[in-house]
Amino acid sequence: MKYRPMGSLGWDVSALGFGCMRFPTKRFNRLAADGAEATRIVRSGIDQGINYVDTAWFYHMGESERILGEALKDGYRERVKLVTKMPTPLARKEEDFDKYLHAQLERLQTDYLDVYMMHTLDRAGFDKIKRLKFIEKAEKARDAGLIRHIGFSFHDTLPVFKEIIDYYDWDVAQIQYNYMDTCIQATTEGLEYAHAKDVAVVVMEPLKGGRLANPPAEALEVMRASGVERTPVDWALQFLWNRPEVAVVLSGMGSQRMVDENCASADHSGVGILTEVEQETIERLAEVYRAKIVVPCTACRYCMPCPYGVDIPGNFAALNNMQLGNNWYFRYKTKRGVRKLAQTSAQLDSSKTNGSVHLCTQCRRCVEKCPQHIDIPVELEKVKSEFGR
Ligand code: SF4
Ligand code: SF4
Structure with a gap:
């Protein structure tokens, strides 16, 4: 495992962080996280050098924090920086801050959090945390020893991101960033802006919900033509670790194979290691x-x-x-997806x-x-018109 400076916090963080949003699920219920398997792979990741673990109130409908609390028993808690997030969208009044924080500490079976974030800030969320005085609340929790550092995760546009960064002396900002998303959400400019202000930047969605791990044939051809031997996942992760502004890259790992592959990628990561040819290849892939x-x-x-x-x-x-599909994998995924979702008109019944x-x-x-x-309902209309009844 390689380690990188965590902004100005004075600790070294593993290049790869364990995101707990996509735990393995039970065989016959893909919505329910498999606690035993999740515990096994989280511990395996920590044994391979991961020292940053990220969860949130909402992940796996509340089960992620509970499962992580179990997984971090037997001495694993002390080996990691533990991060979770205030469920900002649920908060209605000032007292909600303490209510959620205490419930999360209990779920996670810990006395303190290394980083506590305001979850999924956009314009409305930012206005809400100001109105409910959540930053002041977080400072009090920090003074009381319940949290060590204060941050936020972000989903909006660059001007909103800069406004949030400038509003407070944040320790950590978590942004969506990958080689496809350099011009949306916080953007590359936002990444550089936060870094210049000594805010540690955590990257989420490095594989765009897994999409960059399963490239279409044209993208595979671009990779092959570069003459460089890398897996699709390795291309995506090295793009991020190549940048000095990125502190830690979170990956929502759902299997032992993913943990092993991502840890192996992190082992040979580093700032500025990509050649010019590799960087041009990534631009073509995007x-x-x-x-x-x-x-x-x-997803x-x-x-x-x-x-x-x-x-x-x-x-x-x-x-x-x-749309992506001109290889067997995507044809299979599409057919399976449509069969599962459409079925028959008799089954189109909300009961x-x-x-x-x-x-x-x-x-x-x-x-x-x-x-x-x-705009989900509008985009769903496209699904309807593509697949019909
Ligand atoms: S539409 Fe997709 S990206 Fe948006 S909330 Fe639902 S799963 Fe997430
Ligand atoms: S708009 Fe459609 S998809 Fe969205 S919540 Fe309503 S019924 Fe569900």
């Missing part, structure tokens, strides 16, 4: 992907559950996979939900939950 993605869904599931039973990320995955797009009533309750600002 162009290939951008031309193919229909809906920029990262984070913040919009779920839909009250009418629509599997929102499942539908978008089917649509994107079809027997199967996730089909045809269950959508256009109620728009999901829209404000999406950190990618996808």
Whole structure:
């Protein structure tokens, strides 16, 4: 494992952090996290050198924090920096800060958090934490020893990002960044801006919800033509570690194989190691992907559950996979996705939900939950018109 400076916090953080949003799930219920398997792979990651573990109130519908609390028993808690996030979207009044923080400490079975973040700040979320005085609350919690550092995770545009950075002396900012997303959300400029202000930058969605791990044929051809031997995942991760502004890259790892592969990538990571040819290759890869993605869904599931039973990320995955698909993997994924979601018109009934797009009533309750600002009902119409009934 390689270690990097964590902004101005004075500790070295592993290049790879364990994101606990995509734990392995149970065989017959893909929404339920498999606690035993998750514990095993989290501990394996720590044994391989990971010292930064990130979770949140919402992940796995609240189970991620509980499972992580179990996984960090037997001496593992002391070996990591533990991070979770105030569920800002749920907060309604000032007292909610203490209510959630204490519940999270209990779930995680710990006396303190190394970093406590305001979760998923956008313009509305930022206004809310100011109105509810959550930064002042966080400072009091820090004085009381319940948290060590204060940060935020972010999903909005560059001007909002700069405004948040300038508003307070943050320790950590967590942004969505990968070789496809250099011009959206915080952007490369935001990454550099935060770093210049000594804010440690944590990167999430390094593989864009797994999409960069499964490239279409055109992207594979670009990789092959470069003459450089790297896996698709390694290309995406090394792009991030090449940059001095990135402190730690979070990967939501859901299997032992992912942990082993990502740790192996982190072992040979470093600032400025990519050659000019490699950097040009990555730019070409980004162009290939951008031309193919229909809906920029990262499968984070913040919009779920839909009250009418629509599997929102499942539908978008089917649509994107079809567009990406000119190899067997994507054809298989698309067919499987459509079979699972559409089935028969008799099953299009919210009492027997199967996730089909045809269950959508256009109620728009999901829209404000999406950190990618996808107009979900409008984009679901594209799924409908592509796949029909
Ligand atoms: S707009 Fe459609 S997908 Fe969104 S919550 Fe309403 S029914 Fe569900
Ligand atoms: S539609 Fe938005 S909120 Fe829902 S899974 Fe995709 S990115 Fe996440």
